[in-house]
Amino acid sequence: MLGGRMSIYQPSFFDESERLSALSQLRDPLEELSRYIDFELFRPELAAVFARSTEPVAGRKPYDVVLMFKILILQRLFNLSDEQTEYQITDRLSFTRFLGLRLGSKIPDFTTVWRFREALTTAGVVKRLFDQFTAQLARQGVLTKAGVIVDASIVEVPRQRNTRAENAEIKAGQTPAAWTEQPRKLAQKDVDARWTKKGGETFYGYKDHVRTDAGTVLITDYVVTPATVHDSQALPELVGPQDRGQRLWADSAYKSAATDAQLKRWGVDNQIHEKGTRGADLSAAQKAHNRQKSKIRCLVEHIFGYIENSMHGPELEYIGLARVSTGIGLANLTYNLCRHVQLIRLGRVPAMA
Numbered sequence: 001m002l003g004g005r006m007s008i009y010q011p012s013f014f015d016e017s018e019r020l021s022a023l024s025q026l027r028d029p030l031e032e033l034s035r036y037i038d039f040e041l042f043r044p045e046l047a048a049v050f051a052r053s054t055e056p057v058a059g060r061k062p063y064d065v066v067l068m069f070k071i072l073i074l075q076r077l078f079n080l081s082d083e084q085t086e087y088q089i090t091d092r093l094s095f096t097r098f099l100g101l102r103l104g105s106k107i108p109d110f111t112t113v114w115r116f117r118e119a120l121t122t123a124g125v126v127k128r129l130f131d132q133f134t135a136q137l138a139r140q141g142v143l144t145k146a147g148v149i150v151d152a153s154i155v156e157v158p159r160q161r162n163t164r165a166e167n168a169e170i171k172a173g174q175t176p177a178a179w180t181e182q183p184r185k186l187a188q189k190d191v192d193a194r195w196t197k198k199g200g201e202t203f204y205g206y207k208d209h210v211r212t213d214a215g216t217v218l219i220t221d222y223v224v225t226p227a228t229v230h231d232s233q234a235l236p237e238l239v240g241p242q243d244r245g246q247r248l249w250a251d252s253a254y255k256s257a258a259t260d261a262q263l264k265r266w267g268v269d270n271q272i273h274e275k276g277t278r279g280a281d282l283s284a285a286q287k288a289h290n291r292q293k294s295k296i297r298c299l300v301e302h303i304f305g306y307i308e309n310s311m312h313g314p315e316l317e318y319i320g321l322a323r324v325s326t327g328i329g330l331a332n333l334t335y336n337l338c339r340h341v342q343l344i345r346l347g348r349v350p351a352m353a
Contacts, residue, residue, distance in 0.1 A: 149214050155206045208331075223238060230278075
C-alpha cells in the first residue's frame with residue numbers, strides 16, 4: 001500500500017525456473033534458436049582456432065568456444081557493442097538461458113568478447129563457419145533448385161574526417177605519413193572503407209554482396225567489398241559455370257552485354273532486369289517482363305529488411321576490411337540461423353537431424 005514499508009524480498013529456489021517458464025510461455029525466440037540449431041556443429045572449426053594457444057597451467061579455465069561463439073551471435077542478432085553485450089547477458093535471463101548459463105555463472109567480460117572475435121578475424125574463420133552451416137543445409141535437402149538471386153547492401157561504418165590530401169593518399173593505397181607516427185590515431189582510421197552514393201544519399205563503408213536461394217530466401221554465399229565496388233563486379237564470385245541450368249535474378253545494376261555473354265557461356269538462365277539507355281527507353285513488353293521478374297527478385301529484400309529491422313543493423317562499429325568482414329559474415333550467418341528456424345516453424349523444411 002502507498003506509504004507503507006516495502007517488504008524484504010526473499011529469493012526462492014524456484015524463482016529462476018518460474019521466470020524461465022514464463023519466458024517460454026511468451027515464446028522466447030532464443031529458446032527456439034537453441035532448440036532447432038545444433039551449435040556443436042561449429043565446435044571443430046572454433047576449437048582449431050585456439051588449439052595452438054598456450055594457456056597457463058594455473059589460473060582461470062578459458063571459456064568454452066561454443067559459448068563464446070553464441071555470444072557473438074547474440075551480439076549480431078541485437079547489434080550490441082562489446083560493453084552492451086556484457087551488460088545484456090548479465091541483465092537478461094533469456095540471454096543466459098540461450099548461453100547455457102545460470103544466475104551464479106561467471107559471465108565473460110567485454111574484453112574477453114573482443115579478444116575472441118579478434119582471434120576469429122585473425123584466423124579468417126567466419127566464412128568457413130558460414131560455409132559449414134550452408135553445407136549442412138544442403139545435405140539436409142533444405143536448399144532448393146528454384147534459382148539464384150543476387151544483390152548487395154551498403155554497410156555503414158563510422159565516418160572519417162580526413163583532409164582531401166589524406167583521402168587522396170588512401171585512395172592510392174597509401175597510409176598518410178603523419179598517421180604512421182601516431183599509432184593510436186592510425187588505429188582509429190579506416191583506410192579500407194570508401195564513400196559512395198545511392199539514391200542521392202552519401203554513404204561511407206562497405207558492401208555485403210549476397211547470393212540467395214530463391215526457394216528458401218537463405219543466403220548461400222557472400223562477398224564483402226568496399227562500398228565503391230559496383231554490384232556487378234562481385235557477380236563472378238557469386239555465380240559461375242557450376243550454376244548451369246539455374247535461373248539468375250538480379251536488378252538492372254547487373255545488366256551489361258558482357259554479363260549477358262558470360263551467363264550464356266556458363267549456361268545460366270538470365271533473368272536480370274532489362275535496363276533502359278539514354279535515348280532508348282524500355283518498351284512496354286520489357287517493363288512488363290521486369291515486373292514479372294520482380295516477383296522473385298524482390299525476395300532478396302526480405303534479407304536486408306530483416307537485418308535492418310529485426311537485427312537493428314547492418315551498421316558496424318568495426319574498423320578495417322578484415323574486422324568488418326567478420327561482422328558482416330556473422331550477421332549473414334545469424335540471419336540464416338533465424339531464417340532456418342522460421343522455415344522449420346512454418347513447416348516448410350524439417351528440423352536438422
